[in-house]
Amino acid sequence: MLTSGLLRTLFGRVGLARPVGALACALAAAGVAYLSSSHAPQRNEGVNATYELRGRVVNVADGDTVTLQTDGGQRRVRLASIDAPEVGHGQVKPGQPFGQAARKSLEGMVAGRTLTAKCYEKDQYARDVCDLPGDGGHTVNWQQVDAGYAWANTARHGEYLRDATLPAVERKARDQRKGLWAQAGAIAPWEWRYQCWNHGKCAAADATPASTPTPTP
Known part of the structure; x- marks a missing residue:
């Protein structure tokens, strides 16, 4: 997962700190959502497969x-x-x-x-x-x-x-x-x-x- 500091370093512009920080938070949230959905039990999985x-x-x-x-x-x-x-x-x-x-x-x-x-x-x-x-x-x-x-x-x-x-x-x-x-x-x-x-x-x-x-x- 890319942190805001690493992204700031990669972009090399202080002016991008806020948008980069927002991007990093979005990426982190997406990662949490992915992990949650991939490990959560599926309700009635395959119920339509007759x-x-x-x-x-x-x-x-x-x-x-x-x-x-x-x-x-x-x-x-x-x-x-x-x-x-x-x-x-x-x-x-x-x-x-x-x-x-x-x-x-x-x-x-x-x-x-x-x-x-x-x-x-x-x-x-x-x-x-x-x-x-x-x-x-x-x-x-x-x-x-x-x-x-x-x-x-x-x-x-x-x-x-x-x-x-x-x-x-x-x-x-x-x-x-x-x-x-x-x-x-x-x-x-x-x-x-x-x-x-x-x-x-x-x-x-x-x-x-x-x-x-x-x-x-």
């Missing part, structure tokens, strides 16, 4: 998670951009109202189908985060929101929302009181996990017993 998974849907765990049987083995797939009501996971993690209904809705759309998923990345649970092809040019993800069995995933200021059309689809389903919107005071799954699973505030928990979905043969 890949595909082709396989048969052999299990539907809940309203936004399925298992694909691919040539390379089974892959758990989390539907991108949406969040469905939680199903129960034992007494300490009760399910939400409409959790089982959301699972059955997704099961009706994809169980036993062979399809090609468009995927973005893996999440913290090693699930592939993907869009599943649906009917009428829409994704299954879109169809779950349209049917009123999932939210557009706007948690963390929309960090997980890749399909920007979904909030409007959700509002329409809400206005038409489809699916879970038939109930008053529906709680978003990310709020449910925090309030109920983390803090035990589980008002209106789903009375439907948690069950392990039967894999599709």
